[in-house]
Amino acid sequence: MIDFESDLSVRVGALADARDDQSWPEVVARARAARRHRRRVPIAIAAVLASAVVIVSPATSVGGKVIRLLDRDDPPPQQIVESFAEWNAPQVKAGVQPDRAIKVLEARLTPNRTTTLWVAPTRNGGFCTSRGWCEGGDFRYDRLSVGVCLCGRVAQNGEILAGPVMLEGETTNERANSLLLRFEDGESQPIPLVWVGAPVNAAFFLYGVPKQHWQKGHLPTTLTMLSADGDELDTREVHGITTKGQFPPPDRH
Amino acid sequence: MDGTARELEALYETRYVSFRNALATVTGSRESARDAVQEAFARALAAPARERDEAHLAAYVWKIALRFALEQRRKTSRPPSGHDLDPQLLEPERDPELAAALRELPPRRRLIVFLRYFGDFSYAEIAAACEVSEGTVAAALAQAHAQLRAVLEPEGAVR
Numbered sequence: 001m002i003d004f005e006s007d008l009s010v011r012v013g014a015l016a017d018a019r020d021d022q023s024w025p026e027v028v029a030r031a032r033a034a035r036r037h038r039r040r041v042p043i044a045i046a047a048v049l050a051s052a053v054v055i056v057s058p059a060t061s062v063g064g065k066v067i068r069l070l071d072r073d074d075p076p077p078q079q080i081v082e083s084f085a086e087w088n089a090p091q092v093k094a095g096v097q098p099d100r101a102i103k104v105l106e107a108r109l110t111p112n113r114t115t116t117l118w119v120a121p122t123r124n125g126g127f128c129t130s131r132g133w134c135e136g137g138d139f140r141y142d143r144l145s146v147g148v149c150l151c152g153r154v155a156q157n158g159e160i161l162a163g164p165v166m167l168e169g170e171t172t173n174e175r176a177n178s179l180l181l182r183f184e185d186g187e188s189q190p191i192p193l194v195w196v197g198a199p200v201n202a203a204f205f206l207y208g209v210p211k212q213h214w215q216k217g218h219l220p221t222t223l224t225m226l227s228a229d230g231d232e233l234d235t236r237e238v239h240g241i242t243t244k245g246q247f248p249p250p251d252r253h
Numbered sequence: 254m255d256g257t258a259r260e261l262e263a264l265y266e267t268r269y270v271s272f273r274n275a276l277a278t279v280t281g282s283r284e285s286a287r288d289a290v291q292e293a294f295a296r297a298l299a300a301p302a303r304e305r306d307e308a309h310l311a312a313y314v315w316k317i318a319l320r321f322a323l324e325q326r327r328k329t330s331r332p333p334s335g336h337d338l339d340p341q342l343l344e345p346e347r348d349p350e351l352a353a354a355l356r357e358l359p360p361r362r363r364l365i366v367f368l369r370y371f372g373d374f375s376y377a378e379i380a381a382a383c384e385v386s387e388g389t390v391a392a393a394l395a396q397a398h399a400q401l402r403a404v405l406e407p408e409g410a411v412r
Contacts (some may be wrong), residue, residue: 011351015351021287024262027295028295028298030296104377147359148357151405240353
């Protein structure tokens with residue numbers, strides 16, 4: 001992983017703009033102007049805070065959502081508890097509460113394979129998932145977060161040699177009720193969105209993309225988040241499912 | 254000039270370019286990022302010393318810059334939304350594979366990657382800037398590395 005970090009650092013660094021257009025005198029001049037207008041700042045901050053309250057205040061709850069409530073089911077299996085407990089290792093200290101892990105959903109990835117998403121709350125009001133990420137107590141993302149996992153093998157030219165291929169993500173948009181995945185060939189697929197109640201207050205999905213949709217002309221195009229009334233709350237393009245020939249062969253100098 | 258002001262100037266001299274580059278992923282342009290960084294250092298300099306977070310000066314300036322950048326963007330073009338932090342590579346065509354891989358990261362995780370690799374932020378600075386624990390930063394970066402590695406080095410990827 002260290003090598004990968006170094007490679008990534010070099011690769012991202014190559015994209016950095018090295019132009020140095022700094023000007024400390026300009027900063028000083030702006031600071032003088034800012035001091036002159038300082039009396040106005042508290043008003044501006046108050047306005048921002050007021051608008052923030054509107055943004056983060058919960059919208060009216062819409063019925064029909066699938067909601068999993070913590071501490072209502074049987075305790076999670078020991079294997080799950082131990083898995084989440086790893087997030088409390090000294091180098092991570094996520095503050096996760098493994099005993100409160102809850103089974104959120106089970107998704108079919110291939111005809112013969114399913115996976116279960118577990119979520120456990122953290123002491124600061126956030127959560128960790130069995131898919132390997134945690135969010136802090138201030139987590140809020142009212143758009144739809146979409147990740148693509150090419151969980152099997154992929155050739156250097158981009159061809160997916162083995163699945164599963166998975167879409168996963170979450171939202172905190174309280175109107176969110178379900179998802180609709182659209183494909184290049186005109187097909188579409190509803191995907192359930194499962195809410196986890198307080199203190200997590202986020203909705204999750206996992207979807208195994210069928211093999212026929214790993215090919216050009218059949219790829220997923222967009223994932224739309226819908227309210228219970230059918231309103232389109234957000235639409236995200238689906239990127240990252242690679243196909244044969246997508247990546248050119250490496251240069252050979 | 255007080256001690257913190259001198260520290261601010263030193264921070265500016267050493268970190269200006271990396272701040273601008275990291276912020277450009279949020280604002281979408283080098284020019285608007287420059288404006289936000291200049292404004293952030295100016296506001297930090299104008300603030301009474303007692304109001305500055307001297308223990309986390311880099312994170313303090315970054316948060317001002319980020320807030321200013323988001324305010325500017327809300328004023329100009331974007332429709333209101335619950336969360337509009339969606340950092341992207343400025344010139345994705347220069348490394349489309351990396352750009353595509355980064356796009357698959359959740360926005361917060363993507364920002365942490367940009368802070369780390371464009372902004373040269375330490376784990377502690379990222380933690381202070383994002384108001385999370387260092388452990389969360391470490392975990393987020395580990396997750397991002399694993400996710401990026403699975404895409405960028407797919408032959409050897411194991412999830």
